[in-house]
Amino acid sequence: xxxxxxxxxxxxxxxxxxxxxxxxxxxxxxxxxxxxxxxxxxxxxxxxxxxxxxxxxxxxxxxxxxxxxxxxxxxxxxxxxxxxxxxxxxxxxxxxxxxxxxxxxxxxxxxxxxxxxxxxxxxxxxxxxxxxxxxxxxxxxxxxxxxxxxxxxxxxxxxxxxxxxxxxxxxxxxxxx
Numbered sequence: 333x334x335x336x337x338x339x340x341x342x343x344x345x346x347x348x349x350x351x352x353x354x355x356x357x358x359x360x361x362x363x364x365x366x367x368x369x370x371x372x373x374x375x376x377x378x379x380x381x382x383x384x385x386x387x388x389x390x391x392x393x394x395x396x397x398x399x400x401x402x403x404x405x406x407x408x409x410x411x412x413x414x415x416x417x418x419x420x421x422x423x424x425x426x427x428x429x430x431x432x433x434x435x436x437x438x439x440x441x442x443x444x445x446x447x448x449x450x451x452x453x454x455x456x457x458x459x460x461x462x463x464x465x466x467x468x469x470x471x472x473x474x475x476x477x478x479x480x481x482x483x484x485x486x487x488x489x490x491x492x493x494x495x496x497x498x499x500x501x502x503x504x505x506x507x508x509x
Contacts, residue, residue: 348465348482348493349391349450350458351411352474354379354501356403367428371406379407379477382501383414384508386479393419394446399427399453407477408452419450427453433464434489441488449487465493477501 355375363369371379393415398408400423408421424443426436440451451458459471465482472480478500484493499507 344447344486346444346484346487346491347448347496348484348487349393349448349479350462350474350482351407351450351452351479352455352458352476353399353401353404353407353452354382354410354477356476367401370402375476376406376410378501378505379410380414381505381508382477382479383411385499385504385506386411386508387415388508391415391481392417392448393450394448395419395444396421396450396452397424397427397440397443398451399423399429400425401428401454404428404452404454408450411450411452421452427451427457429454429457431457433457433461436461437464437487437491438489441486441491444487462495462498465491466495467492472498475500477504479504 354371356369356371357363396408396412396419398404398421412419412421426439455474456471458474462472462480480498481496482493483496484491
């Protein structure tokens with residue numbers, strides 16, 4: 333008898349990379365609209381080095397989802413440019429600040445079709461998402477430009493995973509040199 337393919341392509345395991353946006357301009361009168369704050373020049377150059385660390389680790393991505401906020405979108409674009417796949421970046425409102433992990437996971441369950449997926453977003457939301465996925469009692473604290481890899485059993489509201497690594501940007505930058 334032939335194996336029947338499951339109807340949901342998102343029922344397979346997934347490498348999930350949670351990425352906090354790189355260093356952005358400070359909240360001040362220059363940026364009354366917080367959604368438009370860009371990365372600083374230093375933030376851009378440092379995150380490029382972080383991506384080189386990912387290359388050294390052999391990370392590849394099939395899908396990249398970003399918060400629609402400028403600083404996250406710029407970080408996601410740098411991630412895409414620095415990896416050989418040149419994966420296109422898609423924005424998803426549920427990655428903008430203030431969304432609960434179950435809401436985001438349910439939306440990802442509908443969208444994600446591939447195995448290696450990056451989510452570029454904000455604190456404290458990413459830390460809370462990581463905690464929900466790995467069953468931690470407290471949110472993980474992401475530095476700007478910090479990344480963790482969680483391998484999940486499937487993508488969707490019921491996703492559970494295990495933490496494979498959680499690296500601050502400084503370690504990724506040194507790794508890539």
